[in-house]
Amino acid sequence: MRHITKTFPGVKALSNVDFTLRAGEIHALMGENGAGKSTLIKVLTGVEEMETGEIYLEGIDHPIINRSPQEAQAIGISTVYQEINLCPNLSVAENIYIGREPKKFGRIDWKTMNKKSSELLKNLNIMIDVTKPLSNFSVAIQQMVAIARAVDISSKVLILDEPTSSLDEQEVEKLFFVMRKLKESGIGIIFVTHFLEQVYKISDRITVLRNGCLVGEYETEKLPSVELVELMIGKEIEDLAKLSKEENDEENNEKKEIVIDAKGLGHTGTIHPFDLKIHKGEVIGLSGLLGSGRSELARAIYGADKPDQGELYFKEKKLQINTPLDALKSGMAYLPENRKEEGIIEDLSVRENIIIALQARRGMFKVISRKEQEEFADKFIDLLQIKTSSRDVPVKQLSGGNQQKVILGRWLLTNPDFLILDEPTRGIDVGTKTEIQKLVLKFSEEGKTILFISSEIDEMLRVCNKIAVLRDRKKVSELKGDQLSQSNIMKAIAGGDTKDE
Amino acid sequence: MNKMKELWKRVTGFSLLFPLVCLVIVLVVNLIKTPDFFKISMNNGVLYGYVIDILNRSSELIILAVGMTLVVAASGGTDISVGAVSAVAGAVCIYSLIGGASSSVYRIPYVLAIVLGILAGTACGAFNGFLVAKLHIQPMVATLILFTAGRGMAQVLTQGFILYVRKESFKFLGNFLPGVPIPTPIFIATIVVVLTFLILKKTSLGLYIQSVGVNRKASRLVGLNSSLIIFLAYVFSGFCAGIAGMIITSRVYSIDANNAGLNIELDAILAVAIGGNSLGGGKFSLAGSVIGAITIQALTTSLYAMKVTADQLPVYKAVVVIIIVALQSPIVKRWMKNIKQKLASSRNGKKVEA
Numbered sequence: 001m002r003h004i005t006k007t008f009p010g011v012k013a014l015s016n017v018d019f020t021l022r023a024g025e026i027h028a029l030m031g032e033n034g035a036g037k038s039t040l041i042k043v044l045t046g047v048e049e050m051e052t053g054e055i056y057l058e059g060i061d062h063p064i065i066n067r068s069p070q071e072a073q074a075i076g077i078s079t080v081y082q083e084i085n086l087c088p089n090l091s092v093a094e095n096i097y098i099g100r101e102p103k104k105f106g107r108i109d110w111k112t113m114n115k116k117s118s119e120l121l122k123n124l125n126i127m128i129d130v131t132k133p134l135s136n137f138s139v140a141i142q143q144m145v146a147i148a149r150a151v152d153i154s155s156k157v158l159i160l161d162e163p164t165s166s167l168d169e170q171e172v173e174k175l176f177f178v179m180r181k182l183k184e185s186g187i188g189i190i191f192v193t194h195f196l197e198q199v200y201k202i203s204d205r206i207t208v209l210r211n212g213c214l215v216g217e218y219e220t221e222k223l224p225s226v227e228l229v230e231l232m233i234g235k236e237i238e239d240l241a242k243l244s245k246e247e248n249d250e251e252n253n254e255k256k257e258i259v260i261d262a263k264g265l266g267h268t269g270t271i272h273p274f275d276l277k278i279h280k281g282e283v284i285g286l287s288g289l290l291g292s293g294r295s296e297l298a299r300a301i302y303g304a305d306k307p308d309q310g311e312l313y314f315k316e317k318k319l320q321i322n323t324p325l326d327a328l329k330s331g332m333a334y335l336p337e338n339r340k341e342e343g344i345i346e347d348l349s350v351r352e353n354i355i356i357a358l359q360a361r362r363g364m365f366k367v368i369s370r371k372e373q374e375e376f377a378d379k380f381i382d383l384l385q386i387k388t389s390s391r392d393v394p395v396k397q398l399s400g401g402n403q404q405k406v407i408l409g410r411w412l413l414t415n416p417d418f419l420i421l422d423e424p425t426r427g428i429d430v431g432t433k434t435e436i437q438k439l440v441l442k443f444s445e446e447g448k449t450i451l452f453i454s455s456e457i458d459e460m461l462r463v464c465n466k467i468a469v470l471r472d473r474k475k476v477s478e479l480k481g482d483q484l485s486q487s488n489i490m491k492a493i494a495g496g497d498t499k500d501e
Numbered sequence: 502m503n504k505m506k507e508l509w510k511r512v513t514g515f516s517l518l519f520p521l522v523c524l525v526i527v528l529v530v531n532l533i534k535t536p537d538f539f540k541i542s543m544n545n546g547v548l549y550g551y552v553i554d555i556l557n558r559s560s561e562l563i564i565l566a567v568g569m570t571l572v573v574a575a576s577g578g579t580d581i582s583v584g585a586v587s588a589v590a591g592a593v594c595i596y597s598l599i600g601g602a603s604s605s606v607y608r609i610p611y612v613l614a615i616v617l618g619i620l621a622g623t624a625c626g627a628f629n630g631f632l633v634a635k636l637h638i639q640p641m642v643a644t645l646i647l648f649t650a651g652r653g654m655a656q657v658l659t660q661g662f663i664l665y666v667r668k669e670s671f672k673f674l675g676n677f678l679p680g681v682p683i684p685t686p687i688f689i690a691t692i693v694v695v696l697t698f699l700i701l702k703k704t705s706l707g708l709y710i711q712s713v714g715v716n717r718k719a720s721r722l723v724g725l726n727s728s729l730i731i732f733l734a735y736v737f738s739g740f741c742a743g744i745a746g747m748i749i750t751s752r753v754y755s756i757d758a759n760n761a762g763l764n765i766e767l768d769a770i771l772a773v774a775i776g777g778n779s780l781g782g783g784k785f786s787l788a789g790s791v792i793g794a795i796t797i798q799a800l801t802t803s804l805y806a807m808k809v810t811a812d813q814l815p816v817y818k819a820v821v822v823i824i825i826v827a828l829q830s831p832i833v834k835r836w837m838k839n840i841k842q843k844l845a846s847s848r849n850g851k852k853v854e855a
Contacts, residue, residue: 334722336722343719
């Protein structure tokens with residue numbers, strides 16, 4: 001792929017990206033969220049059209065253009081997505097041959113179909129009864145059936161988009177075995193994943209994308225993991241005004257009231273038990289790659305995922321949190337990572353979106369009067385400089401940054417002691433970003449305690465007093481004071497030798 | 502000029518405009534076809550006329566549409582059991598009143614029987630709510646259970662007979678109270694609508710329902726108990742079905758488990774849709790649903806007035822409904838907007854030439 005450019009309204013998703021895949025190699029495509037990995041793949045497979053650029057494929061002497069996944073498949077590019085796109089209630093053999101069943105006298109030749117399916121899977125070392133419905137088998141097997149189908153249809157390029165995210169370790173091993181086998185047969189595999197370990201285990205080459213640009217192509221062996229993390233996250237150019245962070249005296253902080261004290265808190269399947277102490281007025285950051293358990297830790301504290309082990313002390317009192325309402329009532333607030341799905345209530349007005357949390361806390365019968373609602377809304381529209389034509393327009397009509405401010409306003413209205421901000425600056429423009437960072441510092445000065453989650457280390461360094469690092473759903477270390485530096489954090493994320501506390 | 506424009510904008514931006522226009526069109530067509538359509542006369546001390554008849558006959562539908570509106574708004578699904586539930590409520594009321602055979606003697610006080618009937622409806626609503634809110638069963642499937650089983654349950658009580666209550670006082674609810682010229686169902690429907698409106702206005706339940714309907718996940722994170730709110734919406738729908746069942750049985754002073762409230766759930770859903778409410782849940786307008794219910798009944802009554810027979814009625818009704826619903830679809834609205842813009846630009850073009 002040469003010079004691929006793709007723009008979406010408002011953002012350049014890909015700009016001038018080159019990507020080369022050689023036959024018989026496993027090529028990892030890496031980058032944080034929004035780096036352009038999926039867009040690149042969508043362009044390659046014809047789901048999205050590119051604006052400029054060319055794609056060449058071995059054996060075809062002119063640039064190819066794929067207008068649909070079917071066209072891509074016809075020339076030998078197939079994809080297996082994270083969610084398995086097969087029919088669980090059909091048999092394995094039917095799934096492999098659906099749409100291209102072997103026929104005899106115009107009717108489906110079941111015998112041949114089952115035999116061929118069986119052979120196909122045997123080649124990948126999978127011995128299963130192909131006449132059983134797909135749903136009888138584990139996710140890993142289903143995934144491999146999907147791969148078998150993809151490879152059987154066309155076999156030059158195989159794209160695996162986060163295939164391992166729902167597999168356990170043994171299943172990952174099985175998948176890797178299949179991948180190696182395919183590699184030997186000369187298929188080029190593009191492997192998209194967030195798991196660093198797996199990249200080092202299986203891939204030959206790594207291409208890194210960041211913010212829609214190509215960072216570079218590297219041989220896996222020659223690229224240490226710390227460097228890879230650096231490449232992915234990037235040392236952002238100082239385009240934001242440097243914010244003056246009040247250097248909180250470490251000892252001073254320790255003496256202050258402990259707001260959050262989690263002891264062995266955990267939620268099976270999302271976050272391993274962790275200990276965490278947060279003092280009044282602190283801004284604590286959670287750092288780690290995507291899927292490392294950053295958000296999950298916050299959700300366990302807030303009760304968004306009810307913790308099933310450990311204890312939580314809030315302001316030195318034991319707190320039993322079953323639902324978000326319990327957390328809200330005790331003085332917590334949670335701005336979720338996914339603004340669209342969990343944050344805004346899109347059809348309701350700006351005013352209603354701002355007052356809803358306070359109204360929920362007050363209960364059904366203590367209605368906030370219309371006049372009060374309008375005052376509250378105006379106050380936060382003014383305070384946070386929310387750009388909206390009126391307080392009564394549906395919040396979905398606002399831009400992303402302004403929607404985020406509305407949600408921020410919603411939580412500030414409840415006057416929380418402890419505020420969780422999960423990626424508050426994602427997908428919003430630079431100006432608003434700085435504003436939000438400034439606000440965070442201001443709240444901390446006012447004595448509010450803040451848990452701040454962000455993928456951008458620069459931003460974290462700017463606002464946090466303390467940073468906890470997570471890896472593979474575990475809290476692995478805590479950095480504070482002088483330890484707070486880009487390289488220390490990256491080392492901790494990559495799993496280098498950092499002293500655990 | 503500008504003021505006119507602004508006024509025009511406010512009028513066209515008014516969300517109830519379309520449902521109202523539909524109703525007016527139906528009425529105007531009536532007026533042309535049936536000149537004495539709006540005539541109201543006094544006969545034997547009660548009011549008669551097409552308009553009174555429409556309001557009277559649409560009472561059950563209005564009550565059901567109110568409940569349906571909240572169900573749709575909170576859960577993004579429909580309660581298709583309301584017709585059957587009203588039959589259950591009717592059967593419970595009459596069975597407890599006179600026992601398993603037609604009679605003219607009350608076993609228990611009339612009021613108590615009504616309360617029991619409405620309670621039966623509410624219990625059915627709670628069952629639906631449990632299935633949808635707690636077990637996360639799709640609303641259509643969950644309410645399908647009572648849709649089919651409800652009439653069976655009513656049959657068990659009536660043992661397959663049509664039970665008649667041969668006592669004058671039983672007819673009050675569905676017909677006229679002595680000395681009052683306006684049919685009783687109109688009062689009941691008005692009370693239900695006003696009470697519901699007040700509850701939604703005076704508590705934050707209306708906001709909660711909309712919030713849960715728009716985004717259940719986000720609502721949970723702001724501290725709303727989404728399941729409870731959806732549950733309550735279904736309970737309320739069952740309550741409304743119970744009241745409707747009381748009116749339906751009183752009208753004919755009998756319970757016919759097979760036919761009481763037959764197919765009325767579909768009209769209730771339609772009323773919600775004609776009222777401009779999205780069946781996907783979220784924002785809702787109670788007034789819209791009420792207007793929708795009246796529009797449907799006006800349509801039915803006027804088709805009868807135009808001498809359309811009962812068996813042909815659904816065809817004509819379907820045609821009108823298709824038109825009304827299609828006009829509200831976003832795609833047709835976009836077409837209309839485009840046409841308007843083209844007209845405006847061609848007019849401007851002419852002006853420039855001149």
